[in-house]
Amino acid sequence: MTIAPIEPALNEVSVFMEDVLQEILPEPAGPQARVIEAMRYATLEGGKRIRAFLVLQAGRLFGVDRRALSRVAAAIECVHAYSLVHDDLPAMDNDDVRRGRPATHVKFDEATAILAGDALLTHAFALLAAHETHPDPHVRSDLVLRLAQSSGFGGMVGGQMIDIGAKGTLDDIGQITRMQRLKTGALITFACEAGAIMGKASTQMRHALTNFAQDLGLAYQITDDLLDVGGDPAVMGKAARKDQKAGKATFVTILGSERARAQAEMLANQAAAHLDVFDEKADLLRGLVSFVVNRRA
Amino acid sequence: MTIAPIEPALNEVSVFMEDVLQEILPEPAGPQARVIEAMRYATLEGGKRIRAFLVLQAGRLFGVDRRALSRVAAAIECVHAYSLVHDDLPAMDNDDVRRGRPATHVKFDEATAILAGDALLTHAFALLAAHETHPDPHVRSDLVLRLAQSSGFGGMVGGQMIDIGAKGTLDDIGQITRMQRLKTGALITFACEAGAIMGKASTQMRHALTNFAQDLGLAYQITDDLLDVGGDPAVMGKAARKDQKAGKATFVTILGSERARAQAEMLANQAAAHLDVFDEKADLLRGLVSFVVNRRA
Numbered sequence: 001m002t003i004a005p006i007e008p009a010l011n012e013v014s015v016f017m018e019d020v021l022q023e024i025l026p027e028p029a030g031p032q033a034r035v036i037e038a039m040r041y042a043t044l045e046g047g048k049r050i051r052a053f054l055v056l057q058a059g060r061l062f063g064v065d066r067r068a069l070s071r072v073a074a075a076i077e078c079v080h081a082y083s084l085v086h087d088d089l090p091a092m093d094n095d096d097v098r099r100g101r102p103a104t105h106v107k108f109d110e111a112t113a114i115l116a117g118d119a120l121l122t123h124a125f126a127l128l129a130a131h132e133t134h135p136d137p138h139v140r141s142d143l144v145l146r147l148a149q150s151s152g153f154g155g156m157v158g159g160q161m162i163d164i165g166a167k168g169t170l171d172d173i174g175q176i177t178r179m180q181r182l183k184t185g186a187l188i189t190f191a192c193e194a195g196a197i198m199g200k201a202s203t204q205m206r207h208a209l210t211n212f213a214q215d216l217g218l219a220y221q222i223t224d225d226l227l228d229v230g231g232d233p234a235v236m237g238k239a240a241r242k243d244q245k246a247g248k249a250t251f252v253t254i255l256g257s258e259r260a261r262a263q264a265e266m267l268a269n270q271a272a273a274h275l276d277v278f279d280e281k282a283d284l285l286r287g288l289v290s291f292v293v294n295r296r297a
Numbered sequence: 298m299t300i301a302p303i304e305p306a307l308n309e310v311s312v313f314m315e316d317v318l319q320e321i322l323p324e325p326a327g328p329q330a331r332v333i334e335a336m337r338y339a340t341l342e343g344g345k346r347i348r349a350f351l352v353l354q355a356g357r358l359f360g361v362d363r364r365a366l367s368r369v370a371a372a373i374e375c376v377h378a379y380s381l382v383h384d385d386l387p388a389m390d391n392d393d394v395r396r397g398r399p400a401t402h403v404k405f406d407e408a409t410a411i412l413a414g415d416a417l418l419t420h421a422f423a424l425l426a427a428h429e430t431h432p433d434p435h436v437r438s439d440l441v442l443r444l445a446q447s448s449g450f451g452g453m454v455g456g457q458m459i460d461i462g463a464k465g466t467l468d469d470i471g472q473i474t475r476m477q478r479l480k481t482g483a484l485i486t487f488a489c490e491a492g493a494i495m496g497k498a499s500t501q502m503r504h505a506l507t508n509f510a511q512d513l514g515l516a517y518q519i520t521d522d523l524l525d526v527g528g529d530p531a532v533m534g535k536a537a538r539k540d541q542k543a544g545k546a547t548f549v550t551i552l553g554s555e556r557a558r559a560q561a562e563m564l565a566n567q568a569a570a571h572l573d574v575f576d577e578k579a580d581l582l583r584g585l586v587s588f589v590v591n592r593r594a
Contacts, residue, residue: 153329
C-alpha cells in the first residue's frame with residue numbers, strides 16, 4: 001500500500017479550514033455578541049480537523065468543488081466543536097481544559113457554553129441547507145438528514161448518553177465498540193459519506209467509504225485510549241489517564257495495551273482495504289489510516 | 298372582525314399533536330434509552346401547542362396536506378421543548394417546575410437533560426429533511442434553513458443570551474422588544490412562515506403571515522408578563538412573579554400593567570389587520586389573536 005506524506009496535507013487542511021471557519025462563523029455583533037464569541041472560541045484554532053480532512057478527501061474522489069466541500073467540512077467541525085463544549089460541562093465529563101486551553105464554560109460561563117453549543121449545532125444545519133453548499137436541493141436535504149441521524153439520539157448524542165450512563169457497566173468489547181460507533185464513529189462516517197453525497201457517488205463507492213470510515217473511527221478511538229494510558233500530556237494538550245482516573249472501561253482496560261494495539265492495526269488494514277476500489281486519488285486517505293494509528297497526540 | 302370559537306380548535310390540535318409526537322419521537326430502546334425517555338418526557342403531554350396550531354392553520358390557507366404540516370409542526374414543538382429543557386437548567390434560569398411537573402433535569406439529571414435537548418434539536422432537522430415532509434427538496438431545504446436561522450444565534454439562542462446576560466441592564470422598551478423578538482418571536486414567526494413555505498405561497502402572502510406572527514408573538518409575550526404579575530399559579534402550572542423575583546425588566550415593569558395591557562391590545566389589532574388579505578379560512582388565526590391576549594395561563 002502506497003503511503004502518501006500525510007502531515008503536510010493535514011497541516012494544509014488545518015490552515016485552510018481555519019480561514020473557512022473564520023468566514024462561515026458569524027461576526028460577534030449585537031447584544032448577543034457574547035454567545036457568538038463563545039461559538040468562535042470553541043471552534044477556531046483547534047484540533048487536527050480530521051473530519052474536515054475526510055470530507056475534502058472523500059469529495060475529491062468524485063471531483064467535487066473544494067469550495068463547496070469546505071462548507072460541509074465546516075458544518076461537521078461545528079458539530080464536533082459543539083459536542084466537545086457540551087461534553088466538557090460540569091454536569092457531563094467536567095473537563096476544564098480542552099486543546100491546551102480553558103474549556104468554553106471556564107473561559108466564559110456554563111450558560112454561555114450551553115447556548116454556544118446549541119448555536120453551533122444549529123448553525124451547522126443552516127450551512128448545509130444554504131444554496132451555496134450545493135445547487136441540487138436533493139443533495140442539501142440528504143446532507144441535512146444524514147448529519148441529523150449521525151449526531152442525534154441514534155448517533156453521537158446516543159453514544160455520549162451510553163458513555164456517561166455506563167459508570168463502569170460497559171464490561172465487554174462489544175458494548176464498548178457499539179458505544180464508540182455512536183459517540184465518535186457516526187460523525188466520522190458521515191464526514192466520508194458527505195463527500196460521496198456531494199459527488200453523487202454510486203452506492204458501491206458510498207459503501208466503500210462508510211465502511212472505511214467505520215474501521216478508521218474505531219482504530220482512531222483505540223489509539224486515543226492507548227494515548228490516554230501511555231501518551232505525553234504535554235504533546236496531547238490535555239490530561240492523560242483521564243479515563244483510568246474516571247474508572248472508565250476502555251479498549252485498553254479490557255484488552256490490555258498489547259492486544260488493543262494489535263486490534264487498532266487490524267482495523268487500520270481493514271480500513272485501507274475498503275479503499276481498494278479507488279485509484280491513487282485515495283492515497284491521502286490511505287496515508288491518514290497509518291497516521292491515525294501512529295499519532296502521538 | 299369575526300371571532301371563531303378558538304378553544305375547541307386549540308384543544309383538537311393539542312390532542313392531534315400528542316398523537317403525532319408519539320409517533321415521530323423515537324421509541325426508547327437500546328442502551329441509550331434514557332436520553333430518548335427524556336426527549337419524550339420533555340415533549341409529550343405539554344403546553345398549548347400554539348406553534349403547531351400556527352403551522353397547521355397557516356398551511357391550511359394554501360391547501361397544504363395536514364399530514365405533511367403535522368411533521369413540520371412536530372419539528373417546531375421539538376425545538377420549543379429543547380429550548381425549555383435547556384433554559385430550565387441550573388446554569389440558566391434554574392427552574393425546577395415546568396408545566397406543573399418536575400423539569401427534565403429534575404426528573405432525570407442535568408447531563409441527560411442537556412443531551413435530550415441536543416437530541417430534540419437535532420431530531421427536528423431530521424424531520425424537516427425527510428422525504429415524507431414534502432416531495433419538493435427545495436421546500437425541505439428552505440424549511441431547514443429558516444428553522445436554523447430562527448432558532449440559532451440570530452434567533453432564539455441569541456435572544457436567550459441577551460436575556461440571561463442582561464441582569465437588569467435592559468431598561469427600555471426597545472431593548473426588551475428586540476430581545477423578545479429573538480427569544481420567542483423568531484420561532485413563532487417561523488411557525489407561520491413554514492405553512493407558507495409548504496404551500497409555496499406568494500411573497501405577499503408570506504409577508505402577511507410573518508408580519509402577523511411578529512405582532513402576535515409580542516402580544517403573547519406582553520400577556521405572559523402580565524400573567525407573571527397578576528396570574529393565578531394554580532391555573533398557570535408554574536410559579537408566578539418569577540420575573541419580578543429575579544429582578545428582570547419586563548414589558549410590565551417598564552410600562553406598568555395598564556399601558557402594557559393597552560400595548561398588547563394594540564399589537565393584537567395590528568396582527569389581525571395583517572390577515573385582511575386572507576378570506577374566512579383565516580378565521581381561526583383571527584380567533585387565536587384574541588385568545589392570546591385574553592388567556593389566563
